[in-house]
Amino acid sequence: MDGMERLSDMDLADPALHAQEDLSRVWRQLRTQDPVHWQPARGTRPGFWVLTRYDDVAAAYRDADRFRSDRGNVLDTLLGGGDPAARQMLPLTDGARHAALRGALMRAFSPRALAGVVDSIRAASRELLTEFLAKEECDFAQDVAGQLPLRAICDLLDVPRADRQRLLAMTSSALGSHSEQGLRQDSWVSKGEILLYFSDLAARRRRSPQDDIVSLLTQIQVEGGPLSDEEVILNCYSLIIGGDETTRLALVGGVAALLEHPGQWAAYTAGNVATEHAVEEVLRWTTPTLHAGRTAGEDLMLHGRAIKAGDVVTLWNASANRDEEVFHEPDALRLDRTPNRHLTFAYGSHFCLGAFLARAEIGAVLSDMRELVGEMEAAGPARRLYSNFLGGLGSLPVRWRPAAAL
Numbered sequence: 001m002d003g004m005e006r007l008s009d010m011d012l013a014d015p016a017l018h019a020q021e022d023l024s025r026v027w028r029q030l031r032t033q034d035p036v037h038w039q040p041a042r043g044t045r046p047g048f049w050v051l052t053r054y055d056d057v058a059a060a061y062r063d064a065d066r067f068r069s070d071r072g073n074v075l076d077t078l079l080g081g082g083d084p085a086a087r088q089m090l091p092l093t094d095g096a097r098h099a100a101l102r103g104a105l106m107r108a109f110s111p112r113a114l115a116g117v118v119d120s121i122r123a124a125s126r127e128l129l130t131e132f133l134a135k136e137e138c139d140f141a142q143d144v145a146g147q148l149p150l151r152a153i154c155d156l157l158d159v160p161r162a163d164r165q166r167l168l169a170m171t172s173s174a175l176g177s178h179s180e181q182g183l184r185q186d187s188w189v190s191k192g193e194i195l196l197y198f199s200d201l202a203a204r205r206r207r208s209p210q211d212d213i214v215s216l217l218t219q220i221q222v223e224g225g226p227l228s229d230e231e232v233i234l235n236c237y238s239l240i241i242g243g244d245e246t247t248r249l250a251l252v253g254g255v256a257a258l259l260e261h262p263g264q265w266a267a268y269t270a271g272n273v274a275t276e277h278a279v280e281e282v283l284r285w286t287t288p289t290l291h292a293g294r295t296a297g298e299d300l301m302l303h304g305r306a307i308k309a310g311d312v313v314t315l316w317n318a319s320a321n322r323d324e325e326v327f328h329e330p331d332a333l334r335l336d337r338t339p340n341r342h343l344t345f346a347y348g349s350h351f352c353l354g355a356f357l358a359r360a361e362i363g364a365v366l367s368d369m370r371e372l373v374g375e376m377e378a379a380g381p382a383r384r385l386y387s388n389f390l391g392g393l394g395s396l397p398v399r400w401r402p403a404a405a406l
Helices: 003-009 015-020 024-033 054-062 075-079 095-109 115-133 148-157 161-174 180-207 213-219 229-260 262-269 275-286 355-372
Strands: 036-039 048-051 137-139 291-296 300-302 305-307 312-316 373-378 393-395 397-402
Touching: 036 305, 048 054, 048 075, 054 312, 075 291, 075 312, 095 213, 115 148, 115 355, 115 397, 148 161, 148 213, 148 229, 148 355, 161 180, 161 229, 180 213, 180 229, 213 229, 229 262, 229 275, 229 355, 229 373, 229 393, 262 355, 275 355, 355 373
Parallel strands: 048 312
Antiparallel strands: 036 048, 137 397, 291 312, 300 305, 373 397
16 A cells, blocks of 8 residues: 555545555555545545544544534445434434433443443453363454453343344444455345344333333433434444444454564563553554544634535544554554553543443453463464444454463
8 A cells, every 4th residue: 555645546435445455554644644634526425524633533522513423423324415313323413412311321331330240241251261262262253252242231231142142143244244245235234133123122121121221211311301212222223333343343453463462462461561551552452443424513624624514524543543643653562551542432422431341341351361361373364344434353263272281
């Protein structure tokens, strides 16, 4: 990839580009030479703005009036005319309604409310790693990372255990795939299946509420009235996608990074790095959510570029988290990096509700690996996801030996 020389030929909306190319040089040149880049229209699809600097991305996250979420927050849906769930799903609302709905849900995501779930996560992490260490070889993406986040978010939603593997299959193909063809074929089918599943579950919880988030959504009052059935279903969809996929990809990417940087793994296993610091560096390094989509709420100028009201603006976390103006040696994995003000969980009013839960899951796995894993190595080629929204690996074969066997 030749960076700026090839930008006119590149399509940042193309999932294959993100799966097949290392874009680090492109992001670097955009940050330094064209931080507010215009991606031209292609065919009937409109063009869009590309923000790549940390400070600009953080400022856009903070300013929900000038960079709005209520038409959609993913590039594909924005380029397609807007998200049909706009103003109904928490990530796709702004202003007073967003604040009211977020405030109601925050109670269920506080550290105190999640204490029992965190205990369950720690037990599940130890169980999964012990089980798969006994096999000596596994696909970490499927057998460990594919299980733990799903268990956590399904516990919160109180999804019946018999349904959980089916939900994992649906969420895995809703926003990404192992192939470009698979992404086109499976995405909308999976999204529809998830919505149908939660339509049935929400109807049951509305009739017989329990102590879970689905029941909470059916019972809360927002701006003087209950959520509609559609709003309940769409917010369940948002929680299962956000709570499962992004943490899973961070876990897989974190282990892949440790395989590629054995010195960092050695430092961590020797006890020279605090787990909380390692968690933050894994989140920065992997950046599972490549971008966030916004719509300009008014005409504005940024670095001399005129952005018009209604234009699609993309905030590229994948670039911001490697900004050399903010992170020393950003392209180096440093588990002891501190401070580490990454934007993996976004920023401002749309900061990720599940950040505490995600950190607990990654921390549990890293801590257990430090204690249980002696040696590990790649057992086959990893496979990247085809997506312009989620970045990471859908498969990571790993061979390892328990620490006690050394």
